[in-house]
Amino acid sequence: MQNIFAYIDENKDKFVEKLQKLCRQKSISTQNAGMRETGELVKSFLLELGAEVKYLQVDEGFPAIYGRIKGKGSKTILFYNHYDVQPPEPLPEWDYEPFSASLVDGKLYARGVSDNKGDLIARLSAVEAFLKVVGTPPVNIIFFVEGEEEIGSPNLDKIVQENSNLLNADCCIWESGEKNFEGRPGIYLGVKGILYVELEVKEMMRDVHSSRATTIPNPAWKLTWALNSLKNRQERILIDGFYENVVPLTEEEKKVIKSIPLEDERIKKSLGIKNFLLGLKREKRILRDLSEPTCTICGLRAGYTGPGSKTVLPHEATAKIDFRLVPEQEPDDILKKLENHLKKEFPEIQIHKLGEAKPFKTPLDAEISRIAIESAREIYDLEPVIYPTSKGTGPMYNLCGRLNIPCVSVGVDYAESNPHAPNENIRITDFIEGIKHIALIMKNFAE
């Protein structure tokens, strides 16, 4: 592997430039901004590696790029990544323009660099190293790069169903990991599910003067009362039956979770918060992160939100809400329960579903779990941190659950990468180590 690692070190600048090129290409799926152009760019990167490339697509939606590269053995690794990113707002809170891909003090700042363009380029680079140094990768490689992850992968199920023969593999490497504050790499063996909805209340045709509030209904109040009915101040979600399908963690999972380092003070300092929710600390905090479902207000909007005052009675109000789901909560079932809950007391509230995904987990003792962990020990010279599930979500079920492929998630980001937030960034040293980790996984999985 020394030749491979040397090639990676020697070509560091080239890999970083390729990543900058990808980050400078805007690709905001929720706004349909730059999607086609980014798809073409990813395709060109795969063609440069000599991959057999095609667009997998259903009638609607952004293309997923499929690339296959023949390797030495009979085994196949599937790399899952996505080229779409979250909107960059709030813009004033960025220190660098979000699509400038600015390189400052060894960090690359860009919307999407941590989630998930850095990992995609790392994997392309690892494959390139084998191709250039030894001519062939040690395993067959499939790249699957979708463009709809940030909007809940609405077409992934269909794409996977229609192309299951193309996508089959012996294991899957999922999109990202995260180094903790001590620099220990994270390895994730599962994801939570999600249901993302927008609640909308519209009471009248237009805003009116707020002096009329004595007798004209206010949708902002109705939304407030409806939201209040969803979760109480003790953080208990009040939707009837919300928790009924939750499967508790196994004892072994709890044991692994107990070995996750406690970084309470560093996390609090990094976010500028005094306490965690409900005053939770240490093991209890981590256990909650990895076992509890959530109900989160991601956005609220009604009436006048500019500077100063405006005495207006708004005619509509909206809230964006996500529910993170744990095994065996099903998004469709939760949606039905939410509908039942609201229609009783707030029949005027409309629910728009904006995204969903089921939870998924790979066992601790699967071959790819073991190899990812051992390879990480070798590359990082630190004990990796193993998460039986992530607190985040991805469409892992739709790909790996459907095709029955064990899956682990490793990546190039770190504790202060700020995914989905201003000043998203990765460290270049992590990026290079991440390329080497992927290369070693390929070699070890082949043996």
Added chain:
Amino acid sequence: MQNIFAYIDENKDKFVEKLQKLCRQKSISTQNAGMRETGELVKSFLLELGAEVKYLQVDEGFPAIYGRIKGKGSKTILFYNHYDVQPPEPLPEWDYEPFSASLVDGKLYARGVSDNKGDLIARLSAVEAFLKVVGTPPVNIIFFVEGEEEIGSPNLDKIVQENSNLLNADCCIWESGEKNFEGRPGIYLGVKGILYVELEVKEMMRDVHSSRATTIPNPAWKLTWALNSLKNRQERILIDGFYENVVPLTEEEKKVIKSIPLEDERIKKSLGIKNFLLGLKREKRILRDLSEPTCTICGLRAGYTGPGSKTVLPHEATAKIDFRLVPEQEPDDILKKLENHLKKEFPEIQIHKLGEAKPFKTPLDAEISRIAIESAREIYDLEPVIYPTSKGTGPMYNLCGRLNIPCVSVGVDYAESNPHAPNENIRITDFIEGIKHIALIMKNFAE
């Protein structure tokens, strides 16, 4: 008066053009947009009439324009108006550009045309008619045109205190009235008070990924719970002591209110609503409008509010709230009660006061009340609708309460003028009748 009315009819186009000129001049006080330019324009209009003009101003804030024109008798009428307007948002809901002052089908559309530029030009035009036709107005005239009404007149108290000798008068004509759906002119003898605050919750330094919602506090939830604690679904305001100083209406006021025409169906149709708040109808609805204080969410903002979904945990959340107050509720006292209420359970919520005004009323039997009513009967040939108070607010107390001047409010707007809302407009015929009404009040008050 026939010569005066003829002059008004003959110069209709000129008056409308003057109004368009004023409406095309943006003057959004809450955003400090175009304020100086508009002040100069109002000053120039007063100078054209030969008024003795000066700026009344305290250290900060936008200038109030003072103009005095000597009349025949010893009596003095004070005209109160304001040249500032509300922000025009939401822009997509306007049929005409808000500062284009478009004249369409006998209506003039512009932000501020109903509140309150139309009335200002109507009064200037009525005075001009006397000056041009008979050389002098029948009473001494004082114009007082402030630029901070839409932001709660923060400097009016000081201006009035420092210039009480300049502002003293025998009566005051307040800024606006409103024709109802039948065309009957409204005459208002009072205003509600107001307290406008912004509630702000900031939990951390930046937005984070919503997967962290298991253990990171969410300011949008805290705001939701705090708002919920302010008012219940039965519209009862829950702040301790909120209602304790409320003085009920007198029997005579209730009698006058009972004569206010019931236009329930027309109002509902105009707003596109099915029912009034709490299912109120007819007399009960009107009684509530004119007697109850309110607590209104004017604006809500947190996290991502753009199209589609973004899985973000917002780091701050804000709500803009106005309280409309009735005699003898005091804004400072209500603010103290709000602070006490929130600090118990939501100490992290910051309260920013953005505006305030006390309620004020003039008796039904005051001389100017009687004259305004009789003059309206003559001009409009319809019985005016008398409101012992408006459901709206203005700084009437700060001017007329402080100086002990009886005050009535009449104007050129109508039931669908949409003040503070998109497509604000007045009808040109109402504008011309309003000029004549002011002229007749001047003549009748002189006698």
